Amino acid sequence: MQKNIIYKSLAATMVAAAFTACSVPGVVQKAENKNTPGSYTSTTVTDTTSTATVKWKEYFTDPNLQELINTALTNNQELNITLQEIEIAKSEVRARKGEYLPFVGVGAGADVTKASRYTTQGALERNIDIVDGKENPEPLQNYGASLRADWEIDVWGKLHNAKRAAVSRYLASVEGKNFMVTNLVAEIANSYYELLALDNQLQLVNQNIQIQTNALEIVKLQKESARVTELAVKRFQAQVLNTQSLQYEIKQKIVEAENRINFLVGRFPQPVKRSTDAFATLMPNIVKSGIPSQLLANRPDIKxxxxxxxxxxxxxxxxxxxxxxxxxxxxxxxYQAFNPSYLIKPQSIIYTLAGELAAPLINRNAIKAAYISANAKQVQAAYNYEQKILNAYIEVANQMSKIDNLQNSYSLKAQEVDALTQSINISNDLFKSARADYMEVLMTQRDALESKFDLIETKMQQMNAMVNIYRALGGGWN
Structure with a gap:
């Protein structure tokens, strides 16, 4: 008998499903395109070694920089906020898992009721004896304790799929955290190298102030001997003042760079420990790009x-x-009884068992809207996935090209600095022998200073390119 009831229920379920499935809105899902070019250049690359697999402690060997990154991974507020988002996503998985398991609860209660004698309930209570021919107690008490379970049978996998979606979003939040770590490491490294460059520019300015001050003293002596006019003295003095002003501009940039690092590290403003002496001799790491398809496994934002x-x-x-x-x-x-002492009697046992089959029939606009919206979001997610792949490929291609071009640029600028440095001595000698105008000396000094600034700037760009290619390949989070 019970089997027949079950079979009839299942049959009714299938009939209702066939009826409702006919009217499910038709939508088109988008299949994502995972194809990538074979290499980042026009030549064929077969080396699959990628710098992305190198741990950041091995990639950045400066102990001061390592200390800053370590502190940031512990104290950075934005990263800690993201870690809490991961906990929220993990709780969502637990909640979705609980939805397809039975809900079991236990309860107990007591109440008292005084029914009017001139009602149906009161009349029945008056004329029916409950125990041993005794009249019903008045008012009538009621005590009970029960165990209840509710369970939605996941026939169509709705609840299991909701849990699996929550798991995917949890994994996405973990990859989001990894991508934030990658960007945090890169931002600290870039700011650190910028700070080293500013320190070297400040040293260069201080050296030039001393050189220009000595030149000013020489011009003053020449003016006393009537070899130059007051105009030459004023022009040399103006150049010294201009360079001194530049000194304070760089100092302000140093303060801002230090505080930017302090913010990333999660601490209040304080001096950043660093070594500036070796900046000119820093050499960017040799980078191996691997093949573009590896971005799908290495880049946290793509995953x-x-x-x-x-x-x-x-x-x-x-x-x-x-x-x-x-x-x-x-x-x-x-168990339920009007007297607590009767709760343990078999006659006090109560139980219920019910099954419910429900299907939407009329006014299903909300369900249709949710279904159409889910399809639209899937199309969005597919385009977003493709966009991440394209963006990653372009970032790597740009940084690889930048590394090559900066290397050539640095070599030429170094030669320019050597030539202009020699021209300073030549112009000074010519000026002393009255074979060159003082404006030639000033222009030569200014050009030499600018070229040295450009050389330091190019070195910083080289180091930044080394950092950015590491981030673009997907390194830094491990």
């Missing part, structure tokens, strides 16, 4: 987009399952 895409596909299944009937079972078992 995050991939997890979000997987979740969006599962959301479609969840939304589609809402068109089908849902089957739920509920039951309870307990």
């Amino acid at each position: 995050q987009a991939e997890m979000e895409l997987a979740a969006s596909k599962l959301d479609i299944k969840v939304a589609k399952a809402r068109f089908y009937p849902s089957l739920s079972i509920s039951g309870g078992l307990g």
Whole structure:
């Protein structure tokens, strides 16, 4: 008999499902394109070694920089906020998992009721004896204790798919954290190298102030001997003042660079420990790009987009399952009596068992809207995934080209600095022998200073390119 009831229920479920499935809105999902070029250049590359697999402690060997990164990974507020978002996503997985398990609860209660004698209930209580021919107690007390369970049978996988979507979003949040770590490491390294460059520019300015001050004293002596006019003295003096002013501009930039690092590290403004002496001799690391398809496994932002895409596909299944009937079972078992001493008697046992089959039939606009919205979000997620891949490829290609061009540029600028440095001595000698105008001396000194500034700037750009290619390849989070 019970088997027949079960079979009839299942048959009714299938009939209702067939009826409702006919009217599920038709939408088109987008298949993501994972194809990438074979290499970052026009030549064929077969070396699959990628710098992205190098740990950041091995990539950045400066102990001061390592200390800053270590502190930031512990204290950075934005990173800690993201870690809490991961905990939220983990709790969402636990919540979704609980939805397809039975909900079991226990309860106990007591109440008292005084029914009017001139009502149906009161008349029945007056004329029916409950125990040993005794009249019902008045007012009538009621005590009970029960165990109750409710369970939605996940016929269409709606609840399981919702849990799997939550797991994918949890994994996406972890990859989001990794991507934040990658960017945090790169930002600290870039700011650190900028700070070293500013220190070297400040040293260069101080050296030039001394050189220009000595030149000013020489011009004053020449003016006393009537070899030059007061105009030459004023022009040399103006150049000294201009360079001194530049000194304070650089000092302000140093303060801002230090505080930018302090913010990333999660501490209040303080001096940043560093060594500036070796900046001119720093050499960028040799970078191995591997092949573009490795970006899909190495870049945290691409893996995050991939997890979000997987979740969006599962959301479609969840939304589609809402068109089908849902089957739920509920039951309870307990004791109930008007006297606590009767609760242990078998006659006080109560139980319920019920099954419910429900399917949306009319006014399903909310379900249709959720289903259409889930499909649109899946298309969005697919485009976002493709965009992340394209962006990663372009970032790597740009940085690789930048590394090559900066290397050539640095070599030429170094030669320019040597030539202009020699021209300073030549112009000074010519000026002393009255074979050169003082303006030639001033212009030569200014050009030499600018070229040295450019050389330091190019060195900083080289180091930044080394950092950015590491980030672009997906390194820094491990």
